Amino acid sequence: MAKRLVTIGNGMVGHRFLEQMAAKGADWELICFCEEPRVAYDRVNLSGYFAGKTAEDLSLVAPDFYKDNNIQVHIGDKAVSIDRVNKTVTSAKGVTISYDKLVLATGSYPFVPPIKGNDLSGTFVYRTICDLEATEAYAKDCKVGVVVGGGLLGLECANALQNLGLKTHVVEFMPRLMPVQVDDAGGATLRQKIEDLGIGIHTGKSTTEIVADEHGRVSKMLFADGTELATDTIVFSAGIRPQDELARQSGLKIGDRGGIAIDDNCQTSDPDIYAIGECALYNNQIFGLVAPGYRMAEVAADRLCGSENNNFTGADMSTKLKLLGIDVASFGDAFGKTAGSKVIAIDDAVAGTYKKLVVNEDGTRLLGGILVGDATVYGTLLQLMQNQMALPPHPEDLILPPRSGASMAMGVEQLPDTAQICSCNNVTKGQICTAIQEQELRDVGSVKSCTNAGTGCGGCVPLVTDLLKSELKKAGIAVNNNLCEHFAFSRQELYSLVRSQDIHSFQQLLDRHGTGRGCEICKPAVGSILASAWNDQILDAPHVGLQDTNDSFLANIQRDGTYSVIPRIPGGEITPEKLIVLGQVAKDFGLYTKITGAQRIDLLGARVDQLPLIWQRLVAAGFESGHAYGKALRTVKSCVGSTWCRFGVQDSVSLAIEVELRYRGLRAPHKFKSAVSGCTRECAEAQSKDFGIIATEKGWNLYVCGNGGMKPQHAQLLAADLDKETLIRYVDRFLMFYIRTANRLERTATWFNKLEGGMEYLQDVIINDSLGIAAELEAEMAHQVATYACEWDVTLKDPIKLQRFQHFVNTDVPDPNIVLIEERGQKRPVFEHERQLSQL
Amino acid sequence: MSQIESIQPTTQQWTTICPLDRILPNTGVCALINGQQIAVFRVGEGTDVYAIENYDPFSKAYVLSRGILGDRNGIPKVASPIYKQNFSLLTGECLDDSTVKLRTFSAQVVDGQVQVKV
Numbered sequence: 001m002a003k004r005l006v007t008i009g010n011g012m013v014g015h016r017f018l019e020q021m022a023a024k025g026a027d028w029e030l031i032c033f034c035e036e037p038r039v040a041y042d043r044v045n046l047s048g049y050f051a052g053k054t055a056e057d058l059s060l061v062a063p064d065f066y067k068d069n070n071i072q073v074h075i076g077d078k079a080v081s082i083d084r085v086n087k088t089v090t091s092a093k094g095v096t097i098s099y100d101k102l103v104l105a106t107g108s109y110p111f112v113p114p115i116k117g118n119d120l121s122g123t124f125v126y127r128t129i130c131d132l133e134a135t136e137a138y139a140k141d142c143k144v145g146v147v148v149g150g151g152l153l154g155l156e157c158a159n160a161l162q163n164l165g166l167k168t169h170v171v172e173f174m175p176r177l178m179p180v181q182v183d184d185a186g187g188a189t190l191r192q193k194i195e196d197l198g199i200g201i202h203t204g205k206s207t208t209e210i211v212a213d214e215h216g217r218v219s220k221m222l223f224a225d226g227t228e229l230a231t232d233t234i235v236f237s238a239g240i241r242p243q244d245e246l247a248r249q250s251g252l253k254i255g256d257r258g259g260i261a262i263d264d265n266c267q268t269s270d271p272d273i274y275a276i277g278e279c280a281l282y283n284n285q286i287f288g289l290v291a292p293g294y295r296m297a298e299v300a301a302d303r304l305c306g307s308e309n310n311n312f313t314g315a316d317m318s319t320k321l322k323l324l325g326i327d328v329a330s331f332g333d334a335f336g337k338t339a340g341s342k343v344i345a346i347d348d349a350v351a352g353t354y355k356k357l358v359v360n361e362d363g364t365r366l367l368g369g370i371l372v373g374d375a376t377v378y379g380t381l382l383q384l385m386q387n388q389m390a391l392p393p394h395p396e397d398l399i400l401p402p403r404s405g406a407s408m409a410m411g412v413e414q415l416p417d418t419a420q421i422c423s424c425n426n427v428t429k430g431q432i433c434t435a436i437q438e439q440e441l442r443d444v445g446s447v448k449s450c451t452n453a454g455t456g457c458g459g460c461v462p463l464v465t466d467l468l469k470s471e472l473k474k475a476g477i478a479v480n481n482n483l484c485e486h487f488a489f490s491r492q493e494l495y496s497l498v499r500s501q502d503i504h505s506f507q508q509l510l511d512r513h514g515t516g517r518g519c520e521i522c523k524p525a526v527g528s529i530l531a532s533a534w535n536d537q538i539l540d541a542p543h544v545g546l547q548d549t550n551d552s553f554l555a556n557i558q559r560d561g562t563y564s565v566i567p568r569i570p571g572g573e574i575t576p577e578k579l580i581v582l583g584q585v586a587k588d589f590g591l592y593t594k595i596t597g598a599q600r601i602d603l604l605g606a607r608v609d610q611l612p613l614i615w616q617r618l619v620a621a622g623f624e625s626g627h628a629y630g631k632a633l634r635t636v637k638s639c640v641g642s643t644w645c646r647f648g649v650q651d652s653v654s655l656a657i658e659v660e661l662r663y664r665g666l667r668a669p670h671k672f673k674s675a676v677s678g679c680t681r682e683c684a685e686a687q688s689k690d691f692g693i694i695a696t697e698k699g700w701n702l703y704v705c706g707n708g709g710m711k712p713q714h715a716q717l718l719a720a721d722l723d724k725e726t727l728i729r730y731v732d733r734f735l736m737f738y739i740r741t742a743n744r745l746e747r748t749a750t751w752f753n754k755l756e757g758g759m760e761y762l763q764d765v766i767i768n769d770s771l772g773i774a775a776e777l778e779a780e781m782a783h784q785v786a787t788y789a790c791e792w793d794v795t796l797k798d799p800i801k802l803q804r805f806q807h808f809v810n811t812d813v814p815d816p817n818i819v820l821i822e823e824r825g826q827k828r829p830v831f832e833h834e835r836q837l838s839q840l
Numbered sequence: 841m842s843q844i845e846s847i848q849p850t851t852q853q854w855t856t857i858c859p860l861d862r863i864l865p866n867t868g869v870c871a872l873i874n875g876q877q878i879a880v881f882r883v884g885e886g887t888d889v890y891a892i893e894n895y896d897p898f899s900k901a902y903v904l905s906r907g908i909l910g911d912r913n914g915i916p917k918v919a920s921p922i923y924k925q926n927f928s929l930l931t932g933e934c935l936d937d938s939t940v941k942l943r944t945f946s947a948q949v950v951d952g953q954v955q956v957k958v
């Protein structure tokens with residue numbers, strides 16, 4: 001008969017352990033006690049619960065996993081005693097089970113400081129889904145919340161309270177936030193950033209008492225310095241303590257400050273009992289992170305399956321997190337405790353960043369560091385430290401903005417095979433490279449599923465991607481430019497095939513040059529190419545199925561499946577009459593209105609069936625589609641220019657309107673934007689646009705390839721002091737050249753950065769016609785301009801096209817899932833947690 | 841996410857939802873049948889139709905009928921219009937996250953009418 005292995009605790013580590021056992025297919029009868037009312041879930045992402053994730057979303061256990069693997073789990077039953085002599089475990093529900101081997105994976109419990117009033121109604125902890133449910137229910141009637149503890153979890157908890165709509169405070173006993181991970185300067189930067197978010201921070205505060213109101217509910221906190229703070233609820237997040245109660249009772253060896261002592265094998269002082277995860281104490285250290293727990297789970301599973309080659313040797317406690325949207329990282333010897341170590345720190349109060357490196361005595365090796373406000377170099381620094389790599393001659397360059405544009409990024413090639421790439425799942429560079437070679441992996445998705453790297457916090461995905469690229473390059477596999485599995489061509493190649501072979505539909509192109517049925521990558525790309533080349537209506541029958549949902553309903557989809565409506569307002573100029581129409585339409589359809597970042601007005605919350613009715617009204621009032629949904633021209637922003645402004649040297653509004661009307665509806669590899677400023681003060685921010693125009697005394701300067709958004713980049717001067725005709729000619733050529741040659745979803749700035757020869761080359765093509773294609777480009781543009789028609793206007797006239805604007809094909813009722821609530825006098829979609837409330 | 845409910849096969853029946861030409865080739869529509877939102881797709885120009893839940897578990901919106909159709913390694917699929925996860929039209933499985941599976945329904949075209957069995 002199989003021997004019996006009992007596991008106590010079905011948390012993150014207990015579950016990982018059972019998964020390992022199942023995967024090894026060992027001959028054990030597996031039984032587990034699970035105190036919580038549900039099986040293991042992702043505690044690391046617990047806060048996601050307040051952001052709309054359900055308990056189901058957080059679950060770590062694949063459906064039927066325990067059943068399929070014959071693992072018996074006693075859900076909601078706590079183990080209450082261990083009899084080591086008779087080798088049995090007894091549970092709260094009275095079950096007694098004998099074991100051959102026992103694994104303790106009981107995790108830890110939140111520490112609640114011994115303050116008078118710490119058990120009043122309205123006090124909570126932050127550890128389990130049940131805790132969160134209780135906090136959420138209570139918080140409904142609260143306005144103010146306090147988190148006791150300014151550590152990692154405390155700040156996360158503060159974020160959660162703020163999301164629940166409470167005015168939130170953090171009370172920390174130590175003089176700074178995150179005392180374990182960051183130093184005083186880092187703590188100050190962090191504090192500033194968190195205060196900017198509207199969270200009150202009170203450091204160096206020792207709470208002496210929590211005072212109740214007449215109903216016995218929390219009402220205020222008193223501090224040792226005589227101050228007080230009124231609050232409706234308190235969440236304690238003042239640290240964790242290993243859950244070692246059972247082990248204590250049964251006489252296992254326990255550390256002085258708690259924790260079940262284990263050795264390299266994860267064995268406790270009783271060789272038949274193992275301990276793993278947060279309850280375990282190794283080398284007098286407990287690990288409050290999940291990765292070391294996963295390592296222990298592996299080691300214990302190996303031992304129990306008879307393998308000896310894997311030891312637990314401690315774990316790295318480096319952490320990187322994004323708290324409330326603020327990067328914080330701390331790694332290695334962050335406080336410079338190593339003898340002779342030196343510190344390089346940059347405290348940039350302007351940027352709100354703090355970066356510190358701890359290096360060894362001669363400055364050749366990195367020992368640790370702290371990053372607050374910007375942790376982009378964390379991956380590189382961690383690798384330098386873990387692999388004891390030689391530092392560059394000026395280590396400060398690692399944390400300074402790059403000088404003279406040189407990139408400090410370290411090539412993955414330099415890393416040794418033993419370098420740990422994914423710390424969540426302990427995957428090394430060697431393992432990833434072997435998997436890429438042996439299993440012939442060709443994309444990041446398969447590397448993730450084959451190696452598990454990148455499937456935890458996701459922080460290592462950029463490194464994994466670099467590794468894949470470098471491996472493929474080494475293997476001589478051209479990192480191909482193929483659009484997707486259906487076309488072995490790049491976008492540029494497909495564009496020239498479409499033009500040169502006069503191809504007018506996706507099916508034609510697929511039949512001649514592709515395979516399969518296409519996908520969400522090639523269909524919109526080809527749809528866009530066809531539109532750039534021929535300007536057919538995108539909702540015509542053969543094209544409609546190619547479009548992204550935004551294009552296919554001529555509006556932008558929102559998170560709840562409703563749409564936004566953004567009519568074109570050329571140059572940002574609008575009459576009072578038209579403003580009134582927008583207001584009236586918004587009112588009649590109950591839409592949320594907002595001025596966009598691009599000088600126009602967004603009406604949000606339209607159901608798909610309302611879109612044609614709304615546009616009927618707008619088109620009648622002289623509005624056109626604004627193409628906010630398309631990879632097409634967005635807006636041409638303007639400043640008032642010489643019409644009003646005392647500094648304006650040209651009429652920027654008129655030119656902006658003319659340019660916007662010329663290029664409206666033009667489809668391109670990505671969206672593109674423009675602006676016209678009336679003088680060098682540049683109020684329209686033309687130099688952040690794909691093409692920008694700035695008035696001069698003598699004419700117009702044309703700037704190209706700028707970008708706002710994710711990676712801002714200034715546009716560069718293509719030509720100066722142009723008259724209007726020349727300006728338009730250059731823009732025609734520039735845009736068509738971009739449309740011909742860019743990759744899918746590549747904006748002009750990215751395209752330009754890869755263009756060999758840079759600005760000089762581009763000037764040669766556009767101004768000197770070095771490729772001899774200028775006339776072609778202009779003719780192509782002329783066709784586009786001549787065949788423009790407002791997509792909404794065309795659609796409204798076509799009953800077949802309108803049929804699609806209905807949520808259900810077989811009834812007129814709207815989507816019942818759409819629920820809006822009011823905020824600041826307007827409607828917005830509910831968040832998941834509000835949905836449940838609104839349905840009560 | 842979504843688990844097969846214990847609907848007895850005997851209680852299932854075919855419901856006609858619309859004429860075939862209401863579904864443009866290579867697009868989808870959504871039908872309301874017994875209070876359930878079901879996405880019905882027409883793959884190709886002919887009578888090849890598939891039905892799965894309209895619910896996108898990733899965005900929690902009922903939008904899959906508005907996704908782009910296609911195939912991955914020959915498996916017909918739809919990509920969610922919100923965050924682009926792909927679902928097999930044959931099995932309802934999420935091709936980007938094997939822990940997620942949607943319900944599928946039988947669909948057919950009879951006398952030019954699209955029918956779904958629920």
Ligand code: SRM
Nearest residue numbers: 556564595596597598600602628634707708709710711747
């Ligand atoms: C509505 C609006 C925000 C607002 O309330 O102000 C907005 C909303 C969206 N932006 Fe934007 N952007 C808006 C102005 C901007 C601006 C400002 C501007 O245009 O002057 C920028 C920076 C300028 C730039 O693009 O260089 C901007 C940079 C982005 C980016 C980043 C692009 C990049 O190259 O880095 C994205 C993502 C993308 O396109 O891939 C994006 C994508 C989006 C999407 C489409 C995201 C999405 O897929 O849902 C949002 C559509 C919402 C909707 O349904 O309307 N939005 N977005 C603005 C609409 C302007 C308009 O009238 O059309």
Ligand SMILES: Cc1cc2nc3c(=O)[nH]c(=O)nc-3n(C[C@H](O)[C@H](O)[C@H](O)COP(=O)(O)OP(=O)(O)OC[C@H]3O[C@@H](n4cnc5c(N)ncnc54)[C@H](O)[C@@H]3O)c2cc1C
Nearest residue numbers: 009011012013014035043044078079106107277278289290
């Ligand atoms: C809000 C929050 C955010 C976090 N963020 C991060 C992060 O970003 N990165 C990171 O690495 N870590 C993070 N952690 C820590 C991480 O969750 C833990 O390291 C991990 O859960 C430890 O796993 P475990 O299995 O040892 O303990 P647990 O997950 O706590 O599981 C122990 C389980 O055993 C049960 N149990 C205890 N006693 C008994 C008994 N006698 N009988 C039966 N069952 C019992 C408990 O009820 C519990 O379900 C976070 C934790 C929290 C609470």
Ligand code: SF4
Nearest residue numbers: 558596597602709710
């Ligand atoms: S910045 Fe733009 S894309 Fe991001 S949330 Fe705001 S509107 Fe959406």
Ligand code: FES
Nearest residue numbers: 422424456457458
């Ligand atoms: S480091 Fe978290 S997923 Fe790899």
